[in-house]
Amino acid sequence: xxxxxxxxxxxxxxxGTSVKIECRSLDFQATTxxxxxxxxxxxxxxxxxxxxxxxxxxxQGVEKDKFLINHASLTLSTLTVTSAHPEDSSFYICSAQLxxxxxxxxxxxxxxxxxxxxx
Amino acid sequence: SQQGEEDPQALSIQEGENAxxxxxxxTSINNLQWYRQNSGRGLVHLILIRSNEREKHSGRLRVTLDxxxxxxxxxxxxxxxxxxxxxxxxTDAWGAQKLVFGQGTRLTINP
Numbered sequence: 001x002x003x004x005x006x007x008x009x010x011x012x013x014x015x016g017t018s019v020k021i022e023c024r025s026l027d028f029q030a031t032t033x034x035x036x037x038x039x040x041x042x043x044x045x046x047x048x049x050x051x052x053x054x055x056x057x058x059x060q061g062v063e064k065d066k067f068l069i070n071h072a073s074l075t076l077s078t079l080t081v082t083s084a085h086p087e088d089s090s091f092y093i094c095s096a097q098l099x100x101x102x103x104x105x106x107x108x109x110x111x112x113x114x115x116x117x118x119x
Numbered sequence: 120s121q122q123g124e125e126d127p128q129a130l131s132i133q134e135g136e137n138a139x140x141x142x143x144x145x146t147s148i149n150n151l152q153w154y155r156q157n158s159g160r161g162l163v164h165l166i167l168i169r170s171n172e173r174e175k176h177s178g179r180l181r182v183t184l185d186x187x188x189x190x191x192x193x194x195x196x197x198x199x200x201x202x203x204x205x206x207x208x209x210t211d212a213w214g215a216q217k218l219v220f221g222q223g224t225r226l227t228i229n230p
Binding site: 041091107 | 161223
């Protein structure tokens with residue numbers, strides 16, 4: 001149980017185009033999902049927290065107009081990289097939070113990641 | 120922002136030896152978790168230790184937590200080639216949803 005998928009697993013696009021990445025919780029409902037990016041040999045950096053039915057909360061330094069996040073349902077969040085440039089090339093990972101109930105830890109389950117290469 | 124620091128950044132040992140990785144953090148936490156990441160893959164959750172716990176075991180893994188020093192260690196005993204991966208600690212604070220990841224340790228197990 002608690003499986004999170006991402007699609008696509010990798011994408012190559014031309015500079016200036018937009019790319020949409022999907023994050024799905026397959027067997028549970030997630031009111032909260034998170035988007036991270038990871039550069040080679042570095043750690044995960046949180047980009048934004050996505051709450052179903054409301055606007056995402058972006059971390060400092062992350063451009064909300066460039067990285068559009070939509071969390072339209074309890075099982076799907078999307079990240080759209082608009083007008084992508086080579087410096088946006090990275091590994092993007094999402095996670096979905098499983099609510100454990102009052103007083104319990106809300107565990108995050110991670111997707112397999114999406115490798116974006118912008119030419 | 121990333122608050123966690125891990126050391127060493129890279130560790131190379133022989134198969135069968137034990138591997139120890141350390142993680143330090145800066146603010147008070149609710150839980151600390153360790154994850155493994157194989158190259159180019161997603162994260163695999165290894166173990167969670169709560170702020171009121173001092174030690175936890177899971178198979179060949181042993182995690183300690185010292186909240187007074189704001190540090191944790193992950194010990195992998197009897198290492199195997201398949202343990203080769205990057206290992207990250209992640210913390211969450213009381214009342215906060217998000218995880219803050221350490222910089223990670225790249226572990227290489229030589230056959």
